[in-house]
Amino acid sequence: AQSVTQLGSHVSVSEGALVLLRCNYSSSVPPYLFWYVQYPNQGLQLLLKYTSAATLVKGINGFEAEFKKSETSFHLTKPSAHMSDAAEYFCAVSEQGGSEKLVFGKGTKLTVNP
């Protein structure tokens, strides 16, 4: 079965600093990969997804992620953090075998300091 590891349950950055949230997956076959964001008291919403097209994927709110097969990674970055980016971020991978089921990481809570 697929698994997803998000390094760091909490990440804190200063406003204007680089945001880097790490995600590694376990798969011998390039999967579909997703980043979701959850703002307080809300459901998850899609930031971006990789579906075997370009390895650098651009999402909403200035976020992007790069698929690196050799490292089985899909790290999320944003050049300059904004206060409104404070939220919890989840990496997810599709189950093998073409399933619509997703396996989620445990999440990384991002704090942005003024």
Place this chain on the structure above:
Amino acid sequence: DAGVIQSPRHEVTEMGQEVTLRCKPISGHNSLFWYRQTMMRGLELLIYFNNNVPIDDSGMPEDRFSAKMPNASFSTLKIQPSEPRDSAVYFCASSLRLAGETQYFGPGTRLLVL
């Protein structure tokens, strides 16, 4: 589109009572997912349906939990009898039935069992 609709948004009940959570997926979506989110266990998939048929219920904690999808526009998750450890946020999500498709999450139902 209104997105995924869940009701109620908040539910407070006493141990032993029956709880019913409701979900209306996005029109045209044929996969529906029920998740539970807690601080301790993160986001867990409880069950999912394709074309109203339960496909994988391996995440359902125990027999006290049951889910139904009588038609394409409505699903319920029932807990009977409820216990304090069932306190969590329950999310419903829907998607098209294709690998790599985005899951769209509802706002969640925050359940507190006293």
